[in-house]
Every structure is written in C-alpha cells, then in structure tokens.
Amino acid sequence: MNSIVEIKKIEKVKEPKPLPIADGLNVTQPVSGSVAVLEIFIAEKVDTIFGYPGGAIMPVYDALYDYQEKINHILVRHEQGAIHAAQGYARSSGHVGVVLVTSGPGATNLVTGLADAMIDSTPVVCITGQVYAHLLGTDAFQETDVINITTPVTKWNYQVTDATEIPSVLAKAFYIAKSGRPGPVLIDITKNAQLQKFQYEGYTKCNHIRSYRPKPIVRPEYIEGAAKLINAAERPFVIFGQGVILGKAENEFKNFIEKSGIPAASTILGLSALPTDHYLNVGMLGMHGNYGPNVLTNDCDVLIAVGMRFDDRVTGRLDKYAKQAKIIHLDIDPSEIDKNVKTTVPVWGDCKETLPLLTKLVENKKYSQWLEKFRDYRQKEFDTCIQKEVNPVTDLLTMGEVINLLNELTGGNAIIVTDVGQHQMVTCRYAKFNQSKSNITSGGLGTMGFALPAAIGAKVGAPERTVVAIIGDGGFQMTLQELGTIMQCNIDVKIIILNNEFLGMVRQWQELFHERRYSFTDIQSPDFVALAKAYNIDGQRVSEREKLKGALTEMMQHEASYLLEVMVGKEHNVFPMVPQGCSVSEIRLS
Amino acid sequence: MSKQEFTLTVYTENQIGLLNRIAIIFSRRKINIHSLNTSPSEVPGIHRFNIVIEETEEVVKKLSRMIEKQVDVLKAYYNTNDEIIWQEMALYKVPTEAITEKVKVERLLREFGARAVVIRKDYTVFETTGHREETDKLIAYLEPFGLIEFVRSARIAIIKDSSGFHDKVKEFEQREPGEEVVENEYLDKQAEVFSM
Numbered sequence: 001m002n003s004i005v006e007i008k009k010i011e012k013v014k015e016p017k018p019l020p021i022a023d024g025l026n027v028t029q030p031v032s033g034s035v036a037v038l039e040i041f042i043a044e045k046v047d048t049i050f051g052y053p054g055g056a057i058m059p060v061y062d063a064l065y066d067y068q069e070k071i072n073h074i075l076v077r078h079e080q081g082a083i084h085a086a087q088g089y090a091r092s093s094g095h096v097g098v099v100l101v102t103s104g105p106g107a108t109n110l111v112t113g114l115a116d117a118m119i120d121s122t123p124v125v126c127i128t129g130q131v132y133a134h135l136l137g138t139d140a141f142q143e144t145d146v147i148n149i150t151t152p153v154t155k156w157n158y159q160v161t162d163a164t165e166i167p168s169v170l171a172k173a174f175y176i177a178k179s180g181r182p183g184p185v186l187i188d189i190t191k192n193a194q195l196q197k198f199q200y201e202g203y204t205k206c207n208h209i210r211s212y213r214p215k216p217i218v219r220p221e222y223i224e225g226a227a228k229l230i231n232a233a234e235r236p237f238v239i240f241g242q243g244v245i246l247g248k249a250e251n252e253f254k255n256f257i258e259k260s261g262i263p264a265a266s267t268i269l270g271l272s273a274l275p276t277d278h279y280l281n282v283g284m285l286g287m288h289g290n291y292g293p294n295v296l297t298n299d300c301d302v303l304i305a306v307g308m309r310f311d312d313r314v315t316g317r318l319d320k321y322a323k324q325a326k327i328i329h330l331d332i333d334p335s336e337i338d339k340n341v342k343t344t345v346p347v348w349g350d351c352k353e354t355l356p357l358l359t360k361l362v363e364n365k366k367y368s369q370w371l372e373k374f375r376d377y378r379q380k381e382f383d384t385c386i387q388k389e390v391n392p393v394t395d396l397l398t399m400g401e402v403i404n405l406l407n408e409l410t411g412g413n414a415i416i417v418t419d420v421g422q423h424q425m426v427t428c429r430y431a432k433f434n435q436s437k438s439n440i441t442s443g444g445l446g447t448m449g450f451a452l453p454a455a456i457g458a459k460v461g462a463p464e465r466t467v468v469a470i471i472g473d474g475g476f477q478m479t480l481q482e483l484g485t486i487m488q489c490n491i492d493v494k495i496i497i498l499n500n501e502f503l504g505m506v507r508q509w510q511e512l513f514h515e516r517r518y519s520f521t522d523i524q525s526p527d528f529v530a531l532a533k534a535y536n537i538d539g540q541r542v543s544e545r546e547k548l549k550g551a552l553t554e555m556m557q558h559e560a561s562y563l564l565e566v567m568v569g570k571e572h573n574v575f576p577m578v579p580q581g582c583s584v585s586e587i588r589l590s
Numbered sequence: 591m592s593k594q595e596f597t598l599t600v601y602t603e604n605q606i607g608l609l610n611r612i613a614i615i616f617s618r619r620k621i622n623i624h625s626l627n628t629s630p631s632e633v634p635g636i637h638r639f640n641i642v643i644e645e646t647e648e649v650v651k652k653l654s655r656m657i658e659k660q661v662d663v664l665k666a667y668y669n670t671n672d673e674i675i676w677q678e679m680a681l682y683k684v685p686t687e688a689i690t691e692k693v694k695v696e697r698l699l700r701e702f703g704a705r706a707v708v709i710r711k712d713y714t715v716f717e718t719t720g721h722r723e724e725t726d727k728l729i730a731y732l733e734p735f736g737l738i739e740f741v742r743s744a745r746i747a748i749i750k751d752s753s754g755f756h757d758k759v760k761e762f763e764q765r766e767p768g769e770e771v772v773e774n775e776y777l778d779k780q781a782e783v784f785s786m
Binding site: 147148151152155156157158159176209210211212213333334335338339 | 603607614618652656663762
C-alpha cells in the first residue's frame with residue numbers, strides 16, 4: 001500500500017544516512033531503528049525478505065536501499081502474497097520467513113497468512129510499519145490496531161514505540177517464531193522508532209525467556225510406559241504429522257518405525273517426512289486419505305501419534321475414532337495432549353529427543369500379517385479408485401494421471417506446492433516424495449490462493465530444487481497477481497493449473513450432499529496461457545491425453561517459469577472420502 | 591462431567607495486550623467470564639490474574655493449557671471453590687433518609703458485616719466483603735429502601751495449598767527449569783494415567 005502523502009514528513013525528519021555497518025556487532029556511532037532492524041536481520045542470517053513498501057515503513061525501506069547487496073528483497077504484488085511466500089520459504093528451507101510491510105491495509109492484508117502460519121505452525125516474523133507513536137489511537141492515515149487484530153493469529157506480537165527496544169524485541173521475535181512449536185510473530189514498529197537514532201550496541205540472540213518454555217522436559221517414565229504398550233501390541237499403528245519435519249527428526253522417525261516394524265501413515269502436512277516408497281509407509285490419513293489407514297485406525301490396538309494434532313479432517317467422527325486402541329501421543333505442545341483425543345500415554349517433548357529414547361526401548365519386530373491387511377486394503381482402493389484415476393478409460397483427463405506423469409518426470413524429487421481443493425487432495429494422494437520438506441500446502445486453514453506465492457517462496461528457500469505449483473482454476477485467480485513477482489524476480493516456478501471449470505471441491509459436496517444444486521460453483525477463467533504471456537511467462541494449454549506427457553516434459557525442461565493449463569474432467573470427484581460426521585471406518589470408495 | 595465454578599489463577603509478565611490475549615481464549619470458545627481481576631502478585635514484577643468461569647473440568651483444563659501456552663504467561667492454575675479462599679467486595683449507595691428512619695443500621699452492620707464508608711445528608715455508602723451469596727443478601731435487604739447504586743468487584747482468591755510463586759520464578763529464570771515447576775499434572779495422577 002503505497003502512500004505518497006507522507007513523503008514530505010520524511011524529508012523533514014531525515015538525517016544524514018549512517019554508513020552501512022559492516023560487522024554489526026561493534027557499533028559506536030548512533031544508528032536509526034531502521035538500520036538496527038536490518039543489522040539484526042543479517043545477524044539472524046536472514047538472506048531474503050518478502051515485502052511491499054508504504055508510508056509507515058518507508059524509513060526501513062530507505063535503509064534497505066543501502067543493504068541490497070546483503071539482503072535479497074522480493075517485491076510481491078499484495079501483502080498476502082508476501083506472507084504466503086515467507087511461509088513457502090520457511091517450509092522449504094526450515095528457516096524463519098521474514099515479511100516487511102506497511103501499516104493499515106498493508107498489515108491487515110497479512111491476517112490470512114498469519115492465521116495460516118499459526119494453524120500450520122510455520123515460523124514467520126512479520127515487521128509492520130505503524131504511524132508515529134503520538135498519533136496512535138487518533139485514526140491517523142493508514143492507522144489500524146494491528147496488535148489487537150493479529151493477537152489470535154500470532155504466537156506472539158509486540159508494538160515497538162522506541163528504537164532502543166528493537167534489538168531485544170526482535171531477538172525475542174526470532175527465538176519465539178522458531179523455537180518449540182513454531183509460529184508467526186508480528187512486530188509493529190512506529191515510524192518515530194524507525195527514524196530514531198540510538199546507541200546500537202550490537203545484537204545478542206535470545207535463547208531464553210522466563211515465561212516461555214518451548215520444550216517440555218522429557219520424562220523417562222512416559223517413554224517407558226509408551227514402550228511397554230508398543231512391545232505388547234499386536235496391531236500397532238503409527239500416524240505422523242508435520243512435527244517430524246519441524247523437529248528435523250526424519251531420521252529418528254525412520255529408525256523408530258524400522259526397528260519397531262510398525263506401519264505408518266501420514267497427515268497431509270506430514271507428507272514427505274517419510275519417503276512415499278518406504279516399505280512401512282502405508283499412505284495418507286484423513287477425509288481423502290487412503291482406504292487402509294483410515295479403516296485400520298479403528299482396528300489397531302495401539303495408536304502412536306507423532307507430531308500431529310488430531311485435526312477433525314483426520315479423525316472424522318471423534319466418538320468413533322480409535323476407541324478400541326490405546327493412544328500414545330508424542331507432541332512438543334502440551335496443549336495438544338488430550339485436546340481432541342484422550343491419550344493413554346502422553347510423551348511430551350521434541351520428537352527429535354523422544355523418538356530415539358523410545359527406539360532404544362522398543363523391540364525389533366515385524367508385523368507381516370498386519371501389514372498384509374494394509375496391502376489388501378490398498379489393493380481394494382486401487383481396483384475401485386486409483387486405477388480409474390491414473391489410467392482412465394474415458395477421454396477426459398483426470399487430475400490423478402497428471403500427477404502420476406509428473407512423478408515420472410520429477411522422480412519424486414521436486415517440491416510440490418498445492419493450493420486448496422480437489423487438486424490438492426489428488427496431488428497429496430498421488431504425488432511421490434523422496435525427501436523431506438517437499439510438500440507445501442495450506443493444511444489447517446485451507447487458504448485458497450496460497451500456492452502461487454508459497455511456490456515463489458519455496459523456490460527462493462530451496463533454489464537448487466525444482467518447484468512445481470499445482471493449483472486449481474479457482475485458487476489461481478485469488479492470487480494470480482503474483483505472476484508479476486515471478487516475472488520481476490526471475491523466479492523459476494513450474495505452474496500447473498488443473499482446470500475443471502468449477503470450484504471442484506464445493507461442487508463435489510453439492511453433488512453428494514446438496515442434490516446437485518451447484519450454487520455458484522461454476523467459475524469462468526481468463527485465458528491463463530495468454531495471461532502468463534502478458535507476464536512474459538511461457539505456457540500452453542492441453543486437453544488431450546496424447547499431448548499431456550509432451551507438455552509436462554516441455555514444462556520441466558523449460559529453463560524458466562512455465563504455466564501449463566490442463567483441462568480435466570469437469571465433474572470428477574475425489575475418492576475415497578470420509579463424509580463429514582462419519583467415522584474413519586465408514587470411508588467411501590465411490 | 592458437569593459444569594461448576596472454577597477459579598483460574600494465572601501468573602504473568604506485566605505486558606500490554608496480554609489481557610486481550612487471555613480474554614480471547616475464552617471468547618473464541620464462547621465462554622462467559624464471570625469475573626476477572628488483575629493485580630500484582632507476591633512476586634514483584636509478576637502479575638496475577640483471577641478468572642472465574644463455570645465449565646466442566648475437562649474444558650477448564652484445556653483452557654488452562656491454552657493460557658499457559660502464551661509466551662508471556664508463566665503458569666496457570668485452576669481450582670474448585672473448596673480449594674481456595676476467596677472474597678468479593680461490594681458497595682451499596684442508599685438514601686440516608688430512608689436508612690436512618692426505616693433501617694436498623696446497627697443490625698445491618700452486625701448481621702451483614704457491613705461498614706459505612708461515607709455518610710452524607712443525601713446518601714450513605716455501605717461496603718461488604720464476602721462471597722456472592724453474602725453480598726447478594728444485603729442487596730435484597732437494602733432494595734426496598736431504594737438502592738441508588740450497587741457495584742461488586744471481581745473475585746480475588748488465594749489457593750489453599752499453594753506455597754507461593756517466589757521459588758518458581760527463580761526456577762523459571764534458569765535456562766533449564768527444574769522438574770518441580772514444569773507443568774505435568776499427569777505426574778500427580780500417574781495411577782490414573784496408566785490404568786488401562
């Protein structure tokens with residue numbers, strides 16, 4: 001949100017620009033709050049920030065002019081794009097994503113992304129500009145009560161009105177965002193604090209706040225209790241979530257299931273923590289997850305949940321969820337224990353620490369018969385659903401066959417970013433992942449428009465990897481302005497639009513539960529290929545099977561961004577499906 | 591599990607905006623706060639919230655965990671009424687004329703433990719401290735004589751078996767707080783936890 005109205009004011013207060021500080025830790029001359037912010041970014045090893053300038057953040061942008069060599073700034077087209085990009089960056093790199101925007105509308109445009117990062121535990125630090133402290137509460141131009149608006153959707157937020165607070169507050173911000181269960185932090189800095197000169201005495205990273213305990217103490221007795229249950233189990237089942245990725249515990253997790261021999265299924269955000277092809281990976285949980293993992297949740301005798309939060313899309317009807325099983329829940333966040341599912345043994349702590357302790361105590365086992373059961377269900381699912389999705393007999397293209405072909409081309413090594421809806425469910429069901437941090441999607445909040453900006457951030461966070469964004473025709477139109485960011489910053493993102501000319505997931509529900517009353521779900525789209533061309537991005541549109549593989553290959557081999565629009569069947573449904581209000585074992589195959 | 595009155599005691603940093611952060615944990619779940627008091631605590635610099643709600647223990651436990659999860663909160667406890675000592679204060683403004691003519695003021699002071707805070711020609715202000723029922727009784731008594739104004743404070747409560755927060759704060763200031771202060775109510779209820 002640009003505001004040129006305030007430029008005059010800035011010129012008045014502007015003082016001689018301090019020289020960029022090389023070291024950042026031994027500064028003797030006074031610096032402005034803005035310079036301090038950037039010095040702290042460098043000290044926190046922030047290489048990229050996603051942002052959009054405006055009136056109340058101009059002092060920081062002015063300082064940034066001298067820091068362009070050290071900090072890469074990605075100019076987005078809308079602040080929502082900035083925060084989704086920062087989320088994509090955080091999830092592909094494992095580092096904190098940083099956002100810089102102005103006050104008022106600039107800050108309120110972050111709210112969706114903050115809520116998304118909050119529910120999906122993504123470490124993000126947002127700096128918002130704010131009007132001069134003396135104008136707070138006067139309805140000044142572009143003034144909004146950002147702190148109170150963002151309180152429910154941030155892990156922590158704070159308003160800085162004095163530059164001397166900047167070092168300690170930002171240190172806390174980075175520490176809080178990335179430690180424990182990660183989450184978004186917002187720091188609102190008034191313009192006077194950005195301009196104020198103060199004695200910057202270097203930067204000390206924060207590693208302790210007395211009122212904040214990011215990690216509960218690991219209790220050996222619970223590890224023992226859990227191991228005892230596991231060793232006595234006949235049909236144990238592991239379900240894992242993003243906690244494994246956030247805790248960087250992929251290896252610890254693999255060792256645990258390999259030693260214990262327990263089959264494991266993933267939540268949508270847990271995907272890629274364990275390679276898709278791993279012999280113990282039995283698929284995905286949830287409303288559109290795999291048949292076996294859903295049905296057998298209600299058959300296992302011990303359910304071991306690792307770094308997941310029993311979302312309602314995973315559990316289905318709670319009073320019929322795994323009632324026969326003893327529940328072991330490993331989680332870093334104490335408030336998750338017993339929140340939705342009553343736990344038999346809670347294992348509080350970072351799974352990076354708790355999993356190896358548990359692995360040590362569990363017996364080396366194999367559950368061939370039990371695994372066979374998962375395979376049987378897989379076969380049933382293949383015959384009824386998967387076969388016609390990946391090898392369709394009709395002329396209409398399916399989303400599944402697109403993903404299947406894409407797997408062949410990427411070998412499962414690409415980062416797959418998805419938006420929200422049918423294409424998301426199909427992609428998560430069929431995409432192959434060989435390595436961690438490869439699945440980036442809006443899981444908890446279900447934010448349409450997430451994928452395009454998140455893919456930009458994902459590419460910036462992992463430049464050596466191929467990033468493919470798979471987006472529906474509806475979601476793409478929510479944030480398509482970020483094509484401008486791709487163009488200006490030369491970011492190589494492969495975009496596949498799976499176009500069914502419908503808001504497909506809602507249409508599916510209307511078909512199944514609302515007597516096909518397609519209320520406002522038929523959506524028209526522009527010529528996406530022409531649109532991409534307007535942004536200097538090559539692309540093509542396919543609707544015939546024989547051209548699909550060639551088109552995908554061309555996209556993958558293209559040396560820059562590329563947009564491939566694939567016309568798929570208009571009224572295809574995603575199955576299996578656990579209808580809302582049903583138990584996971586009542587999952588429908590058609 | 592049935593609903594009953596619980597008093598939450600929350601030890602926090604003195605931070606602007608924290609009241610809102612705590613209040614929205616209740617409003618998000620459409621839970622009405624019966625009374626809320628913030629005050630200093632036994633430890634300088636540490637604030638103490640008392641929040642009264644009527645809910646099931648299961649819900650209250652979840653709420654306490656959500657509160658304790660907030661970065662600026664040190665600790666949250668919840669107690670039933672028989673685990674705390676509590677008081678509320680009430681002020682009553684009545685016309686002096688009616689009082690002096692029709693009320694046996696002496697009885698009022700004796701039976702209700704009331705104190706006269708202000709006596710003017712036109713009105714008198716009484717004060718009582720006690721539980722809800724006690725302060726309510728005096729309203730009922732004074733109402734016929736024309737209660738001009740009434741106000742009751744939030745509940746303040748002391749936890750009977752608490753040994754205070756001094757030692758705990760010292761622990762929190764350590765990099766690795768000791769097991770004593772780290773939340774884990776399962777530890778005290780191990781028998782229940784492992785009874786399968």
